Amino acid sequence: MKRIFEFMKRNYKIILFVTVISAVLWSFMPSKKVEDPEKDKLLLELLSFILEKGHYSPIAMDDDFSKDVYTKYIDGVDPTKRFFLQSDIDEFSKYQDKIDDLIRDKDLTFFDLTNNRLLKRIEESRAIYDEILSKPFDFSKEETINVDYDHLPYVKNEKELKDRWRKQLKLSVLSTVTDKEKLEEEKFKKDSTYEKKPFKVLEKEARESSEKSLNDYFNFIQKELDRNDWFSIFLNSIVERFDPHTFYFSPDDKDKFDISMSGKFEGIGARLQKKNDAVEVSELISGGPAWRGKELEAGDVILKVGQADEEPLDIAGMRLDDVVKKIKGPKGTEVRLTVKKVDGTIEVISIIRDEVETEETFAKSSTVEKDGKKFGIIYLPKFYISFDNKAERDAFKDVALEIERLKEQGVQGIVMDLRGNGGGSLETVVNMTGLFIKEGPVVQVKSANRKQDVLFDKDPQVQWDGPLVVMVDNFSASASEIFAAAIQDYKRGIVIGSKHTYGKGTVQNVIDLNQFVRGNSYGDLGALKTTTQKFYRINGGSTQREGVLSDVVLPDRFGYLDMGERDEKYALPWDKIDPADYQEVFNTFEPIINRSKARVAQNAQFKLIDENAKWIFERKDDNEFDLNLKKYEKEEEKTDAILKKFKPISNYTNHLAFESLPYEVEAVAKDTVLQEKRNRWHEEMQKDVYIDEALNVLSDIKTNLYSQKTASVNQKKNKFSRVD
Template identity: 60%
Template sequence: MKNNKYILMGRNYKRIITMVCLSVTLSAFSINTNKSIDPEKDKILLELLTFIIEKGHYNPAKIDDNFSKGIYKDYIAALDPSKRFFLQSDINEFSKFELELDDQLNNKDLTFFNLTYDRLMLRMEESKKIFKDILSKPFDYKIEEDFNVDYEKAPYAKNTTELKEKWRKKIKLSTLSSLTDKQKLEEDKKRKDPKYIVKSEDVLEKETRESSLKSLNEFFGLMDELKRDDWFTLYINSIMSQFDPHTSYFAPDDKERFDTSMSGKFEGIGAQLQKKNDYIEIIELISGGPAWRGKQLEKGDLLLKVAQSNGIAVDVIGMRLADVVKKIKGPKGSEVRLTVKKTDGTIQVISIIRDVVEIEETYVKSSVVEKNGLKYGVIYLPKFYLDFGNKDGRDAGKDVALEVDRLKKAGVKGIVLDVRDDGGGSLSTVVDIAGLFIEQGPIVQVKSASKKKEILYDTDKKIEWDGPLVIMVNEFSASASEILAAAIQDYKRGIIIGSKQTYGKGTVQRVIDLNPYGKNSAAGDLGALKTTIQKFYRINGGSTQLNGVSSDVVMPDSYAYLKMGERDEEHAMPWDKIDPAPYAVWKDNEKFDQVIINSKKRIEKNIQFQLIEEKAKWVDSRSNENTYSLNKDKFILAQNKIDSIAKKYKPIADYKNNLKFNSLPYELEGMAKDTILKEKRERWHESLSKDIYVEEALNVLDDLQVKSMAKNSLANEMKKRKLVKS
């Protein structure tokens, strides 16, 4: 399984509208400005995607009127999620195609897409005038009116007048919130310094409109950089999502980004960039990268020009961020010359030799902590990463094995493996990692579209760690994380603690390069398709699909009642089960039941956990409160009420567990040379020292260790008595 390209990850496709609102980095989603239209490429793409999915998907949906209705619903919602662009008349016109999209797909007909794309471009241009007009004059916060932010249930505007009113209220709510925050800050400054002259409400009101205008201009600036292909990708993914939540199309740049996320590396200079007005600003240097090693490029530098080796320097002021990124990235060993404006105003030309850049946050890390005189290890695994293009590259299986070995040498008596928020990754790495903790045996069962079952085994008899083990999960632990937790639970090898259940993704995807299929066409790079080809099952026969993995010890979670799992996704595959695989339960687990009981009792009595549970119920109740008053006095009254309740939960954020976490010796050596790594590890250790969940995981390890010590003490005592008698 080492060289397979099977992917187990939670839903990671982000809609374009969400993506453009985020900071873009060197390895991030790329946006193009080329406005050229190539309908033949679009048709080839549709034909390839439908052909491959129908042949390769685990359970392809029937392309019929219901399929068409699903495309229509998802696509329109993705184009205008807050219903601030389209009018009801537009929707009436679009709805004529609601039952025709399956036929258009089969016929490679782009009529519906072209209509919606052209209309959206028109409405966006109109919206620019609307918000600029609204923000040109002061708001009256004394009048009685409110605004409902439940956009899903809100109707579309009947006409332009109604649309302008919707925009006005939406912007007014934003500026009102900003105004009240600014006034609080002014009051705080006055309390600290009685001589401070507080800004008037008129001045603050004007500042909030200027700030809102700047934000909207930046947003529409990013939207303007999108080309037709980007919107067509959105349309395609509205089609793909009808098969299941994890089937999606990757445009060429998206595929590159996906590969980077899986391997944790790319070739470039190792700098994160963001747009700052017409300039591109350096916001961070990636530790260990060539820009960081060169020590010339700095955070806050503004890019003016980019040149390749001895080539002509190209002015990048006003250029799109994605285009600048493409000019800076390049193969290992090549040179790029950056003309930058330093923070002191000086201009410098900086030469950097590109290299492989590793994104440190992708990789596993570990820490040592002492509790009751014993050392324990905490391993954090953010992703089951694997470099598919390089068999000798880093992978999660090898790296976790290395960390376990290092922790053993450090003398730890128990290990916590933290896969909270781990959305998954490579199938082969999870088999390798689970195998570190058992002698040998099945780890997961896999069924393909042909319904044939395959059992994936750990065949290595060596046990890397046979001591006490805890796996930490939450509702965002998905796919590969769930396989690991399920296997450890079924073997009764360790104790699973965390949220009530994990995410609930029990499917396997494969990324298929589309270019070989379209090699005889002039369509250019066609990107790739990630499609669901298998379902996986626990060795006990049950599926993790929808149900996830239930924790042995459930810890209260502030977001426990919100709908965020696979079971809340449309088009999710159903739960089912198959026959179990033959496996032998771990023998040294006789104390597990009592340890679990002890943990549950601690949690029930713990005031902090009680507070977290209470907050979870409050957060859930707040999720249905969508109407806000736009009258300043009433808005402040409502916010004060919320703030007074929220203060009750402040101890959750302020909590400290009084445990000290430290890096292993090899990492301490690296931190002495790398201030960025040192800062990152210190932040991580600080977060661990405030983490009540990690504290309880260590309590569980302590219980297991104490029981083990008591058992050994009893054995020694019996041995002594026997010697005395003889």
């Protein structure tokens, strides 16, 4: 299999399965180009067969399965229940227990019916909101709106539909106009000669703003989305029933996924956005060919795209994704952009495409001094790797390099900041753990109905043996949890952060669907990311659903909410297996953990954050809003009074000075964009009470357990599966 990695190749059942499905599908491939519905039927057959034979925990495609898929799909395309009528739902519902049969029969009747009806209702909705927003709202009327759409019924007729739209839009305008009133009041306080706009004017501006937003949204779904996009939503309603991390990638989505994993792509290095019917340059990626050329600028509107000496193509009305495809291309090739500059002049800009690195994907580090000790912070947003070219940069190599640079600066402890890190490559996280431990097991991986495999760090050398703190939050997932769990089980460092991490303890493989079809005349079929294994800590416990529990829990705004895998309806269950054989590095961190807990309990900032978290939890079920201006403003005043109490959370500063490493100081001197990014990161850390406590813990570890040592590391060469 083209995209199954070496670790999965050891699974003979998967190999057998691939052989069987390939033989089956080759036998009925058409010899000529067919319409998209035939491609859709093939996708249904491919995905259902792969999931039944290759998923870690396949489920029966029966009537219960059908009902779940039906509900997920309908909710997915009309989440606020402002398109479909009850009569539509009555018509659709006859299929709710038959989707399994339709999949087996490659029958698209249900999808075609619902999709055609949805597009019709969307078109009708434009006239509804145009009419509603054409005249002022009556905010003196006594009425409320319930925004708990999960439990609201569908409207019975067009009259009720218009009223639902009216209330939704009225709430939107009411929210906007009250915000505008506050801004006007602030302007008047700063300048007593300022003439405040009357409510009538503000209300009109708010309606115009709402209409513009809706027009942009509807232009996107009507002009930028085609049948393939809507069918992808239907397919994912099917595949995500197996578990939340099984996902169908359309060809475009697959390209974006590969870029997000590697942090690289070939093109001009510009981010584009649709603005009305035009395509505008929103940002130039630092270091990219467009940035280096200094001719293309943010705000330029692209009119035409030409390939080298070919006749340029007018892109007016073209989908944004299609424009991106025209501009992207192989390294070394030329693209000519006809652009309208901000001053109205028209220019033709030639750019030679090159490899572009999305810098914000990659690891970065900083030094900071606290209480006379110098520490290092490494922020890693993802466990990235290029699966197509292992010679390219990956998170393991980059973090190893940052550690060496920090050691050169004489740091006495390192914080690995994995907050918000959603995962990435299993190969990378195994290698990276080896930077901090001697050789030994890192994680256990188990395929369905097979004994677990233990994945080892086989390098006895340690690159960093000094004090280590791992920072996590509710959004640290998958590979992040493997790293945090291994460091915790080895008692190699202390994990601090949210009560628990996300709780994703499953391994996915991305399977290229095109490999199953000989002589494919349909075009690119995309790929399926499916769960093939579960991973377990070396202590035998799973991180699935439960996540990694922090040694020191730091209050955060989500502290009382159920978040992560445990909140996913179809997530795989928690379980445990036998532990691996490993030796703890230290006997205990208990005294240091207790000192940190005591500091946190006495910290006024953490107390305020915890109080804010309780307030957020208490408000989570508030779904009823007044649409009467006076009552709405009264509730806003109450909320504002409470929010003022929590304002010090955002105003906090730890008074620490964070500095770039010498190599980066030289780089930012030549790159103002990079300089701005680093300055912003350092400013964010100065407002970060969590970083402050992480450094306190490092200092305690240094004082209690360590004498600073140095070590080196050899590059790891093991190959494993992908985790994301």
